[in-house]
Amino acid sequence: MVKLPSIKDKDLELSGKVVLVRTGMDVPLDANGSVTDDTRIMEALPTIEYLVKREAKIVLLTHINRPGGKVVESQRVTTTAAKLSGLLGKEVEPLNDCIGSDVEAAIKAMKPGEVVLLENLRFHGEEEANDDAFAGQLAKLGDIYVNDAFSNSHRSHASMAAITNHIPFYAGLLLEKEIKALTSSLEKPKRPFVVVLGGAKVSDKIGVIRNLAQKADKILVGGAMMFTFFKSRGFDVGASKFEPDKVAIADDLLNEFDTKLVLPVDVVAADRFANDAKTEIVAASEIPKGWMGLDIGPESVKLFSSELSGARTIIWNGPLGVFELDRFADGTIAIAKLISGLTGMAFTVIGGGDTLSAVEKAGLKGKFSHASTGGGAMLELLEGKELPGVVALVKPEA
Ligand code: AMP
Numbered sequence: 001m002v003k004l005p006s007i008k009d010k011d012l013e014l015s016g017k018v019v020l021v022r023t024g025m026d027v028p029l030d031a032n033g034s035v036t037d038d039t040r041i042m043e044a045l046p047t048i049e050y051l052v053k054r055e056a057k058i059v060l061l062t063h064i065n066r067p068g069g070k071v072v073e074s075q076r077v078t079t080t081a082a083k084l085s086g087l088l089g090k091e092v093e094p095l096n097d098c099i100g101s102d103v104e105a106a107i108k109a110m111k112p113g114e115v116v117l118l119e120n121l122r123f124h125g126e127e128e129a130n131d132d133a134f135a136g137q138l139a140k141l142g143d144i145y146v147n148d149a150f151s152n153s154h155r156s157h158a159s160m161a162a163i164t165n166h167i168p169f170y171a172g173l174l175l176e177k178e179i180k181a182l183t184s185s186l187e188k189p190k191r192p193f194v195v196v197l198g199g200a201k202v203s204d205k206i207g208v209i210r211n212l213a214q215k216a217d218k219i220l221v222g223g224a225m226m227f228t229f230f231k232s233r234g235f236d237v238g239a240s241k242f243e244p245d246k247v248a249i250a251d252d253l254l255n256e257f258d259t260k261l262v263l264p265v266d267v268v269a270a271d272r273f274a275n276d277a278k279t280e281i282v283a284a285s286e287i288p289k290g291w292m293g294l295d296i297g298p299e300s301v302k303l304f305s306s307e308l309s310g311a312r313t314i315i316w317n318g319p320l321g322v323f324e325l326d327r328f329a330d331g332t333i334a335i336a337k338l339i340s341g342l343t344g345m346a347f348t349v350i351g352g353g354d355t356l357s358a359v360e361k362a363g364l365k366g367k368f369s370h371a372s373t374g375g376g377a378m379l380e381l382l383e384g385k386e387l388p389g390v391v392a393l394v395k396p397e398a
Contacts, residue, residue: 001183004171004393007050007146012170014054016112020142021047021172022159024149024373025062025080033074035083039356040151043373045087047148047172048115052090055112059142060084061098061121061159063152069125081117092117098124099137107141121159128155132162139166148172150179151374153389160389171393174373179390181370182381185349190312191217196304196335198223199318199354202246206253207383208317213257217311220262220304222296222320222331229254229263230284238269238287240294262307266297268321268328275327295321296331305338314339317352317378323361333362340367351378 007014023044028036035041044060051058064075081094095103098118106116118141121127126134135158139145145167147153152160153175163169171179185193195216197205202225212219221229227242232251254261267284269291270277280288281297296304308314316339323329336359339348350359351372359365372378377387 001180001187002390002394004176004179004390005169006176007047007170007172009170012144014051014056014144017056017144018059018107018110018142019051019056019144019146020059020061020138020163020167021051021146022061022149022152022163023047024151024174025060025084026064026151027080027083029064029074029079031074033076033079035079038083038087040373041080041084041087043174044084044148047146047174048088050173051146052088052113052115057107057110057112058115059107059110060092060115060117061138062117062149063122063127063157063159064120065122067120067122069122069128071123075120077117077120084117088115090115095119099134099141104141121157127158130156130158130162132158132165134158135162136166139163142167145169146172147389147393148174149389150175150372151377153374153387154377154380154385156388161392164392169393175390177370178372178374181349182372182378185313185315185347186215186382189215190347192311193217193313194308194311195219196308196314196316196320196339197221197318198225198320198332199352200224200241202228202243202250204379205318206246206249207385208379209253209257209261211384212315212382213253213260216260216315218262218307219257219260220307222264222300222304222335223318225318226264226267226284226296227293229261235285236287236289237293239290239292240287241292262303264296264300265303266299267293268295268297268331270294270328273322273325275325277327279327294325295328301331301334304335308335308338308342311342311346313347314342315349315351315382317350317355317382319354319358323354323358329358329361332358336362336364340364343367343369351375
């Protein structure tokens with residue numbers, strides 16, 4: 001496992017230092033700019049609290065959504081700062097830019113233990129371009145840089161990568177926790193190691209399947225992506241969602257990893273995409289003409305349960321059906337209950353925005369060994385790719 005420089009390093013002097021903390025507080029906002037889910041703020045708290053306790057001057061950085069290099073009023077950090085203030089029990093002042101003389105003056109006036117939040121980094125196009133001069137302007141604001149934004153660490157952006165050319169750099173507590181949980185599962189999994197993959201598209205998960213097939217004992221596949229596999233076996237999938245241009249790859253994967261990949265044996269078929277649709281549980285190869293498969297069926301839940309019950313390491317990414325519609329949430333909820341019940345006996349890791357929403361819907365939040373805040377970042381790690389935000393923390397200091 002890569003050793004990251006840690007903010008817990010006892011030789012690191014934090015008191016009175018200006019610490020720039022890149023967080024992943026990319027919270028969902030509604031049309032009025034209100035925060036609709038504060039998970040990503042909650043996850044940022046341990047590092048912030050650690051630094052407050054050590055009397056650092058804390059300057060938080062984040063992006064919100066995709067403003068595309070210009071100011072978008074509804075994507076300002078103001079409401080995030082207010083929410084964070086409430087959760088932290090301490091005022092967090094939002095600044096109205098992330099670089100420049102006004103920002104520098106505001107930081108100069110800070111006292112130890114105080115916290116400010118810089119304006120949305122993506123209001124500047126240079127952020128996503130990993131522009132080194134912009135990174136230098138950010139770095140100039142502080143004494144030390146801390147990356148705590150695991151969910152953005154697959155992005156080679158200025159506040160994630162180039163900034164480490166200019167300032168001493170460390171990993172925050174969330175980043176450390178995420179990397180440890182995910183890499184330990186991949187590098188030294190207790191066996192049996194079972195992976196559950198669902199979600200909309202097989203194209204997002206081809207690299208993950210290829211990499212994990214070398215490491216895992218079984219990969220259980222559900223979600224809409226199962227239909228691309230069924231199609232490759234010659235089944236009529238009716239109106240189910242599948243990717244015609246990935247059928248050949250699905251066929252290759254099944255041929256190459258036939259002892260590892262486990263497909264559902266039955267599905268909940270519906271005559272249309274609606275909660276009040278006519279439904280029938282059918283064998284995977286028997287979807288009625290014009291109908292669509294929207295969940296895995298009860299026999300598949302049993303099959304997956306038998307594969308999972310003795311597992312010692314479990315990684316799950318992607319819902320197994322259209323869990324947003326109650327009628328098609330049973331498969332996902334059953335597997336969520338099963339995996340959460342195994343926590344303790346097995347090291348259970350879940351991730352991906354939809355998987356976390358499904359788990360919340362099932363009332364099982366907090367019942368897994370690790371819930372990753374990173375969707376794309378988690379998948380890239382599972383694919384075996386290096387994350388630019390992490391690579392930037394392991395290069396030798398200049
Ligand atoms: P992803 O973003 O790839 O994790 O995909 C999540 C989405 O996949 C969710 O919105 C689910 O509703 C959807 N999904 C899962 N199973 C199916 C299915 N059988 N048919 C259509 N969509 C599905």
